[in-house]
Amino acid sequence: MTLIHLGPWDLALASILVLLLAAMSWRLRLGIERRVLIAAARSTVQLMLVGLVLKVLFAQTSLPLIALMALVMLSAAGLEVMQRQKRRYRGPWGYGIGAFSMFLSSFTVTLLALTVIIGVDPWYQPQYLIPLLGMLLGNTMSGVAIALDSLTRQAWESRGRIEARLLAGGTWEEAIADIRREALRAGLIPIVNAMGTAGLVSLPGMMTGQILAGSPPLEAAKYQLLIMFLIASGTGLGSVAAVWIGSRRLFDERQRLRLDRLV
Amino acid sequence: MAGLRLDGIGHRLLAPVDLTLAAGELVFLSGASGAGKSLLLRAIADLDPNTGEVWLNGEARSRMTPPDWRRRVGLLPAESCWWAESVGEHLPRARTAAATTPLVLDWLARLGFAPDVLSWSISRLSTGERQRLALVRLLAQEPEALLLDEATANLDPASRDRAEILIETYRQHAQAAVLWVSHDPEQRSRLSRGLDQRPGGRAFVIQDGHLEPES
Numbered sequence: 001m002t003l004i005h006l007g008p009w010d011l012a013l014a015s016i017l018v019l020l021l022a023a024m025s026w027r028l029r030l031g032i033e034r035r036v037l038i039a040a041a042r043s044t045v046q047l048m049l050v051g052l053v054l055k056v057l058f059a060q061t062s063l064p065l066i067a068l069m070a071l072v073m074l075s076a077a078g079l080e081v082m083q084r085q086k087r088r089y090r091g092p093w094g095y096g097i098g099a100f101s102m103f104l105s106s107f108t109v110t111l112l113a114l115t116v117i118i119g120v121d122p123w124y125q126p127q128y129l130i131p132l133l134g135m136l137l138g139n140t141m142s143g144v145a146i147a148l149d150s151l152t153r154q155a156w157e158s159r160g161r162i163e164a165r166l167l168a169g170g171t172w173e174e175a176i177a178d179i180r181r182e183a184l185r186a187g188l189i190p191i192v193n194a195m196g197t198a199g200l201v202s203l204p205g206m207m208t209g210q211i212l213a214g215s216p217p218l219e220a221a222k223y224q225l226l227i228m229f230l231i232a233s234g235t236g237l238g239s240v241a242a243v244w245i246g247s248r249r250l251f252d253e254r255q256r257l258r259l260d261r262l263v
Numbered sequence: 264m265a266g267l268r269l270d271g272i273g274h275r276l277l278a279p280v281d282l283t284l285a286a287g288e289l290v291f292l293s294g295a296s297g298a299g300k301s302l303l304l305r306a307i308a309d310l311d312p313n314t315g316e317v318w319l320n321g322e323a324r325s326r327m328t329p330p331d332w333r334r335r336v337g338l339l340p341a342e343s344c345w346w347a348e349s350v351g352e353h354l355p356r357a358r359t360a361a362a363t364t365p366l367v368l369d370w371l372a373r374l375g376f377a378p379d380v381l382s383w384s385i386s387r388l389s390t391g392e393r394q395r396l397a398l399v400r401l402l403a404q405e406p407e408a409l410l411l412d413e414a415t416a417n418l419d420p421a422s423r424d425r426a427e428i429l430i431e432t433y434r435q436h437a438q439a440a441v442l443w444v445s446h447d448p449e450q451r452s453r454l455s456r457g458l459d460q461r462p463g464g465r466a467f468v469i470q471d472g473h474l475e476p477e478s
Contacts, residue, residue: 041286160344163310168353169334178346254309255329 001100003214015040057126066126077102077141084145087152087262089249092102093212094263097245098144105238106136109230117226133214135206135227136234139191143235147187151246152262172251180247189237191232198228201230264321266337267408267440271315273297274299274306276453277377282467284408284440286320287449288454291451292444294469300444301341303469305408307442308338319408337406341413343397345411350396354403373429375422389464390417398426402433408440409433415450417475 018040025033057065078099088094110133115122123129155162158179165175198204199221204210206227210220252258265286269370273279276299284290286329295299303374306313309329317324317336324332347353374395394417401409414430415423431454434441447452455464466477 011266031452160342161346164340165346166329167308167333167338167340168355168400169330171330248307252312256310256312258312 016046020023020253023116027145051141052125054130057130061122061125063124065128069126069130073137074099074103074106077137081141081145081148085149086151087149087156089152089246090263093249093261097242097249098148101126101144101238102137102243104138104241105234105236106133106140107141109135109234109237113226113230119143132227132230136231139231140234140238142190143187143239147183147188147239148242148246151183151243152250154182155247155257156262157248159257159259165251166255168259176247176250177231178213180243184239187243188236189234195232196229200222204228227263264318265438266320266391267442268318268390269307272312272317274302274311276472277303277306277469278473282474284442286440287434287438289441289443289454289464290433291455291464291466291477292442293466293467298469299472300469303474304338304412304442304444308333310338314464334404335406336408336410337401337404338410339397339401340428341412341416343393343400345385347405348388349381350383350385353400353402354381355437358445366404367399367403370429372398373432374425391419391422392393394418395422398429402429403404405437406439407437407441411441411443411445413444413446416446423450464474474475 018036022033022036025031025036053069057069074257078095078203081098081102082088082095085094089097111123112131113126113132114120114128118128120128162175162179166172194204197238204224204227207220210223211217249261250258266288267284269280269282271279271281280303282290292300292303303313307313307317309324309335313356319332319336321404326337344434345353351363363378363381366391371380376396376399380396385393394414398414398431409430411430415426418426430441433439443454451464451466455466466475468477469475
C-alpha cells in the first residue's frame with residue numbers, strides 16, 4: 001500500500017463541504033457561520049504552517065530548534081488552560097500552575113517514551129518527539145484545565161464548608177480533601193472514557209491517520225495503545241500536580257482559605 | 264495569665280483592638296450591621312489575614328499551629344455549615360450514639376435532642392436545628408475560649424433559653440472566656456446577670472472602625 005498524495009483540488013473539494021455548512025447555518029439563522037469560517041481558515045493556516053515548520057525541523061534535527069518548538073507548544077497550551085478557567089489565580093500563578101503541571105507531566109512522559117520505550121536515536125528525533133509531545137500536551141491540557149476549573153469553582157462555592165472544617169480544628173488538607181478528589185476525578189474522566197470506548201465506537205484520530213497513511217492496522221493499533229497509555233499517565237500526573245499546587249495556593253501559611261487569590 | 268488577650272488585633276475595617284477577657288468572663292459585642300463584628304471574630308480565629316497577636320492562657324497564637332488554635336478558640340459563625348452527610352460525622356470521635364461521650368449526649372439532651380439525632384441527615388435539619396447542633400459541635404471540640412456570632416439569632420424563645428443556659432454552663436465549667444456578638448438587649452441583660460446572679464458582663468460596641476466600651 002502506498003500513500004496517495006492529496007492535491008490542492010482534493011482539499012478544495014473537502015472545503016466546499018465546510019462552505020455548505022456555513023451556508024446552512026446562514027439559511028437556518030444559526031448565527032455560527034462566521035465562527036465556522038474563521039475556525040476553518042485558522043486551522044488551514046495553522047496546520048499548513050506547522051507542516052512547513054515540521055518539514056524544516058525534520059530536515060535539521062537540531063536540538064535548540066526542537067526545544068524552541070516544544071516551548072511554543074507549551075506556552076500555547078498554558079494560555080489555553082488559563083482561558084478555560086472561570087476563576088483563575090491572580091498574578092503569575094494563573095498561567096504558571098497549568099503550564100508547570102503540563103511541563104512536568106508531558107515532558108517527562110514524552111522523554112520516557114522516547115528513550116526507554118520506543119528507543120529513538122537520537123532521542124530528540126523530531127519525527128517522533130513533536131507528534132508525541134503534541135498528543136500528550138493536547139490531552140494533558142484538557143485534563144489539567146478541567147481539574148483546575150473544578151477545583152477553583154468548587155472552592156469558591158464551598159467557602160462556608162471549607163471554613164467550617166478549618167474552624168473545627170482541621171488542617172487545610174482535610175478541609176479541601178473532598179474538593180480535591182472531585183477535581184481530580186473530573187480531570188481524569190475524559191481519558192478514562194476514551195480508553196474504555198477506543199476501537200468500539202470510533203478509531204482514535206492517530207490510528208486513523210496512520211492507517212490512511214498506509215501503515216498496517218495492527219502496527220497502527222500498537223502505536224495507538226502506546227499513545228493512550230502515555231496520555232492516560234501524563235494526564236493523571238499533570239492533573240495531580242495542578243490540583244496539588246492549586247489547592248496549596250488556596251491557603252496561606254496560617255492555613256486560611258484565601259479566595260482573594262482568585263480573580 | 265489565663266483568659267483571652269487581644270493585642271492590637273485589626274483588620275481592614277477596624278483599628279487595632281486591645282482587649283483582655285479573663286478566664287470565664289463574658290463580654291458582649293455589638294455594632295451596626297457591616298461594622299465589622301464578624302470580621303473581628305474571624306480575625307481572632309485567624310480565618311482572615313489580620314494584624315496583631317492573640318494570647319490564650321498565656322500562649323501566643325503565632326506559636327501555635329492554626330488547627331490547634333482554631334480548635335481551642337472556638338468560633339461559632341452566624342450561619343452554620345456542614346460538610347458530611349450525617350450529624351454524627353461532624354463530631355470528633357463520635358459517629359454513633361454509642362461512641363459518643365456522655366457529655367455530648369448531655370449537651371444534646373439539654374438542647375432538646377435525642378441521641379439518635381447523630382444519625383440524622385444534615386439535609387433534614389431546619390435552620391434552627393442546625394444552629395443548635397452547631398453549638399454542640401463547637402463545644403465538643405472543647406474550646407478554651409468561645410467566639411459567638413449571633414449564636415441564638417434564629418431560635419425560638421424556648422430553644423434560645425436552652426442554648427443560653429448551655430453556653431453559660433460551659434463558660435463556668437470550663438472557665439472559658441466568651442466574646443459574644445449579640446444585638447438583643449434583653450439577651451444581654453439576661454446573661455450579664457449570670458446564672459450565679461453575679462453582676463458583670465462588659466459590653467463593647469464597634470463604631471466607625473473603633474472598639475469602644477458601650478455607654
